Amino acid sequence: IKNIGLFTSGGDAPGMNAAIRAVIRTALFHDVEVTGIRRGYEGMINGDFFPMGRRSVSNIMQRGGTILKTARSAQFRRPEGRQAAYEQVKKFNVDALIAIGGDGTFRGAKAFNEEFGIPVIGLPGTIDNDLVGTDFTIGYDTAINTVINAVDKIRDTAESHDRLFIVEVMGRDSGMIAWRTGMATGAEGIIIPDANIGVDKLFDRLENGRKNKTSRIVIVSECEGEEGGAFEIGRQVKEKFPHLDTRVSILGHIQRGGSPTCMDRVLACRLGAAAVEALLEGYKCDMAGIINNNVVFTPFERAIKHNSEIDPSLLRIVEMLSL
Numbered sequence: 001i002k003n004i005g006l007f008t009s010g011g012d013a014p015g016m017n018a019a020i021r022a023v024i025r026t027a028l029f030h031d032v033e034v035t036g037i038r039r040g041y042e043g044m045i046n047g048d049f050f051p052m053g054r055r056s057v058s059n060i061m062q063r064g065g066t067i068l069k070t071a072r073s074a075q076f077r078r079p080e081g082r083q084a085a086y087e088q089v090k091k092f093n094v095d096a097l098i099a100i101g102g103d104g105t106f107r108g109a110k111a112f113n114e115e116f117g118i119p120v121i122g123l124p125g126t127i128d129n130d131l132v133g134t135d136f137t138i139g140y141d142t143a144i145n146t147v148i149n150a151v152d153k154i155r156d157t158a159e160s161h162d163r164l165f166i167v168e169v170m171g172r173d174s175g176m177i178a179w180r181t182g183m184a185t186g187a188e189g190i191i192i193p194d195a196n197i198g199v200d201k202l203f204d205r206l207e208n209g210r211k212n213k214t215s216r217i218v219i220v221s222e223c224e225g226e227e228g229g230a231f232e233i234g235r236q237v238k239e240k241f242p243h244l245d246t247r248v249s250i251l252g253h254i255q256r257g258g259s260p261t262c263m264d265r266v267l268a269c270r271l272g273a274a275a276v277e278a279l280l281e282g283y284k285c286d287m288a289g290i291i292n293n294n295v296v297f298t299p300f301e302r303a304i305k306h307n308s309e310i311d312p313s314l315l316r317i318v319e320m321l322s323l
């Protein structure tokens with residue numbers, strides 16, 4: 001392998017820049033060239049390729065976002081789009097790819113590898129932490145720390161006004177951000193519809209739980225369950241418990257930005273280096289991840305199996321501690 005094409009795709013995540021830096025420095029160490037591709041699969045189709053050197057990644061480790069920019073490409077989901085991308089890959093003499101992103105990115109990578117035989121290694125870059133084959137995804141640790149900083153602030157005002165706050169966090173269809181931040185903020189309730197943790201439990205607690213609480217925080221995962229999102233849950237709470245002063249707060253995209261934590265930087269450095277060395281060793285269609293502190297490779301096919309399992313014993317602890 002002489003020339004690796006590198007891109008970020010899907011939602012950005014803090015730590016993507018640290019991963020880009022690790023890929024480039026490791027590749028150069030092994031005398032392999034790196035070609036950057038801007039805006040993920042969109043840039044691949046449009047031929048937005050450029051050579052990247054050692055200096056092109058100086059001082060980016062601490063920056064959120066992605067210097068390669070990112071996009072969600074509808075074109076690449078179609079065979080014609082992938083064919084157009086392949087023409088560009090050939091034109092720029094790229095003979096392997098490293099894709100940093102989440103499940104959508106890896107679905108595309110798998111199809112591309114199957115159709116054109118180009119080896120692709122994926123790095124898990126998403127705040128959602130919803131991939132099989134890694135304990136944590138790059139960006140998750142920063143995002144959950146952003147959430148707890150925000151919720152701690154909400155707690156201050158909730159406490160001052162004796163209010164209940166419904167706080168919606170990201171995660172698409174995974175409750176990984178919700179349960180961990182719920183535990184870490186001492187939330188009085190967590191609602192993750194897709195894991196069957198609905199409003200019933202919350203209602204039960206509000207009815208039968210300790211009455212003299214001065215503030216209450218309920219973390220709701222954004223996943224589109226039957227419960228209908230934070231505003232709908234807020235409406236139901238107001239209707240059933242009119243004596244509670246209830247507010248809704250949606251944290252939104254602040255969860256995607258900011259300087260990556262030490263954990264995310266280290267994860268990105270290790271996985272970026274592992275991805276390059278995996279290509280040199282002959283891996284072809286796998287995601288690099290870390291499980292129990294060891295680097296492991298998982299075929300894309302398995303990595304994209306949505307991982308939303310939340311150990312019930314953890315939720316028990318959340319409940320027990322916030323009584």
Ligand code: F6P
Nearest residue numbers: 011102126127128170171172256
């Ligand atoms: O996958 C990352 C994520 O932030 C999800 O948590 C969220 O559902 C989605 O992306 C939002 O995407 P967009 O920024 O395209 O609206």
